[in-house]
Amino acid sequence: xxxxxxxxxxxxxxxxxxxxxxxxxxxxxxxxxxxxxxxxxxxxxxxxxxxxxxxxxxxxxxxxxxxxxxxxxxxxxxxxxxxxxxxxxxxxxxxxxxxxxxxxxxxxxxxxxxxxxxxxxxxxxxxxxxxxxxxxxxxxxxxxxxxxxxxxxxxxxxxxxxxxxxxxxxxxxxxxxxxxxxxxxxxxxxxxxxxxxxxxxxxxxxxxxxxxxxxxxxxxxxxxxxxxxxxxxxxxxxxxxxxxxxxxxxxxxxxxxxxxxxxxxxxxxxxxxxxxxxxxxxx
Amino acid sequence: xxxxxxxxxxxxxxxxxxxxxxxxxxxxxxxxxxxxxxxxxxxxxxxxxxxxxxxxxxxxxxxxxxxxxxxxxxxxxxxxxxxxxxxxxx
Numbered sequence: 221x222x223x224x225x226x227x228x229x230x231x232x233x234x235x236x237x238x239x240x241x242x243x244x245x246x247x248x249x250x251x252x253x254x255x256x257x258x259x260x261x262x263x264x265x266x267x268x269x270x271x272x273x274x275x276x277x278x279x280x281x282x283x284x285x286x287x288x289x290x291x292x293x294x295x296x297x298x299x300x301x302x303x304x305x306x307x308x309x310x311x312x313x314x315x316x317x318x319x320x321x322x323x324x325x326x327x328x329x330x331x332x333x334x335x336x337x338x339x340x341x342x343x344x345x346x347x348x349x350x351x352x353x354x355x356x357x358x359x360x361x362x363x364x365x366x367x368x369x370x371x372x373x374x375x376x377x378x379x380x381x382x383x384x385x386x387x388x389x390x391x392x393x394x395x396x397x398x399x400x401x402x403x404x405x406x407x408x409x410x411x412x413x414x415x416x417x418x419x420x421x422x423x424x425x426x427x428x429x430x431x432x433x434x435x436x437x438x439x440x441x442x443x444x445x446x447x448x449x450x451x452x453x454x455x456x457x458x459x460x461x462x463x464x465x466x467x468x469x470x471x472x473x474x475x476x477x478x479x480x481x482x483x484x485x486x487x488x489x490x491x492x493x494x495x496x497x498x499x500x501x502x503x
Numbered sequence: 504x505x506x507x508x509x510x511x512x513x514x515x516x517x518x519x520x521x522x523x524x525x526x527x528x529x530x531x532x533x534x535x536x537x538x539x540x541x542x543x544x545x546x547x548x549x550x551x552x553x554x555x556x557x558x559x560x561x562x563x564x565x566x567x568x569x570x571x572x573x574x575x576x577x578x579x580x581x582x583x584x585x586x587x588x589x590x591x592x593x
Contacts, residue, residue, distance in 0.1 A: 225583070233593045236585040241551045245586055257590035265535050265554075266583040271576035312581075313572050321585065328536035335578065336540065343575045346540055348557040349549070351568030351577060438566045439573060494574050 221372060221379075222247060223364040226310055228295050236321075238266060238308075240364045263324040264306075269335070270317030270352075272494055273342040278307075278318055281338035290318075292488045301334035303327050312352050314359030314478065314487050354435035357444045359484075360407055360477020366417075367405065367432040367446045375401040376448070378477075402452035404429070407477040410443030413464035415472065420463035421447060428460055439495055440479065447474065514547035515555060535580040551582030 223242030229235055237244065248259045269277055279286040287296040287307065296307045303326040311317035320335070322328045336344070360378075362368055368377045373396060375383070380401055385393065408415070408431070415434040422428055429449040437444045443464070449455070458474040478484065485491035515532060532548070534555045535541075544560035557580065563571070571577040 228585075233591060234587070234589045235593055236587055238583050238585045239552070240583060248586060248588060252588075255590070255592035257588055257592045259586065259588050262585060262587040264585040265537075265580075266585065267535070267537060267578060267580045269576060269578050271572050272574065273576040277576055315572055322536055329539070332537040332540060339576060339578060343571070345563055345568065345571040345575070345577045346544070346560070347563070347568040347571065347577045347579050348541075348546065348560045349579065349581075350558055350565060351572060352579065354569055355572050436565070438569050497570060497574075 221364070221368050221374060221377065222370060224362070226293075226308065228306075228308060230295070230306075236262070236264070238321075242364050265322045265328070266319055267322070267332075267335075268311050268313075268317060268319045268352075269339070269344070270311045270313045270315045271344075272316055272492060273344075274315070274317045275489070277335070277339045277342055277344055280341075281335045282307075301327070301330040303331050305331055311487065312361060313355045314361060314481065314484060315355065316487055316489050316492075350435075353433065354437045354444055357407070357433055357435055357446055358437055358440065358477075358479045359481075360446070360479070362405070362446065363433055367448075372405075372448075373399050375399055376404045378403045378405045400452070403455070404449045404452050405432070406447055406449065406455060407475045407479055408443075408445040408447045408460070408462070408472050409440065409475055409479070410434075410445065410462055410464065410472040411470050412442070413462070413466055413468075413470035414443045415445045415462045415464055415470075421449075421472075422461045422469075423454065423458070428454065431462065437479075438497075441498060443470070443472070444479065445472075446477075449474070514558065515550065516547065517542060535582075537580050541580065549582075552584040554582035554584065556580070556582035 223240045225239035227237050252259050283299040287298050290296050292309050294309050306321040308319050414436050415431045417431050432446045434445040456474050456476050460472045461469045462472045464470050531553050532550050532555045541557050544562040546557040547559040548555040549558050
């Protein structure tokens with residue numbers, strides 16, 4: 221797999237594929253051969269507003285209020301601070317949220333200042349990417365380049381349900397037909413530690429796989445990780461030992477993802493479950 | 504990465520450009536147009552799709568940032584890259 225992302229249909233003959241890290245441009249250009257299409261970078265930048273109060277910020281930020289309809293994975297064209305902005309009801313946290321897309325024609329500072337002002341009464345916090353890491357790992361949202369790459373099939377990554385081998389020919393079909401369809405990418409919980417990344421997993425003293433991504437979950441009160449096991453039979457419930465940032469080895473257990481909210485109701489707005497901060501946690 | 508680099512943490516930092524000579528190589532790490540919101544917080548950046556994306560800032564602890572996602576609301580500027588496909592065969 222090269223990367224992943226979100227496909228947005230802006231018009232019948234106009235699409236954005238909003239990609240994570242990776243070279244998809246060349247892939248699109250190669251597929252465009254012989255077709256009446258242009259493939260180009262429109263110079264658009266993406267920001268995310270995520271969390272249980274994110275739609276209140278949206279209502280305050282958009283000229284004229286919350287767009288309708290704007291359901292999970294919908295897109296909308298709106299104006300913010302008088303500027304044309306595209307929105308999507310998506311994110312990278314498995315929380316309620318939306319993303320906004322700033323084109324080269326927009327006054328970015330006017331939009332950015334206005335959204336910060338809209339978020340201030342709701343305690344909106346400007347964060348860096350590491351803020352999303354524990355939440356997206358808890359959710360099993362994979363990060364291209366770390367959790368999968370060009371050596372990993374969708375089956376190994378746990379995305380086999382999205383592969384339609386009944387579909388007419390597509391690039392990679394014969395390889396996937398011949399591939400091992402067993403999943404080897406899982407979540408992992410670490411007792412009282414944060415796993416290092418790399419070949420740091422052992423099972424009864426023998427190498428067992430790699431840690432792809434790792435963080436501390438303040439909610440689950442344990443280390444959380446995305447791992448790829450060497451043995452496809454070592455799935456959820458498998459106990460391991462893992463080398464941690466503290467320098468020692470800690471017990472860990474392979475688990476399903478999402479680690480909670482298995483029906484993914486939180487990002488759809490069907491479940492509002494604001495957790496209490498545990499007493500023993502420094503907030 | 505070889506083992507002898509495991510003790511390194513490599514980031515991109517923003518520095519004042521005053522007096523600096525032009526650097527055409529910086530085109531591989533373009534800043535988000537809202538980066539001005541991040542600069543007061545001593546951001547560290549990674550390179551993502553030839554764009555800069557903040558990985559750390561000093562305005563809150565990792566735990567505070569986590570709880571803002573779970574309990575309130577956060578805003579984050581990304582390196583995600585929209586590619587446009589347009590035309591009769593799109």
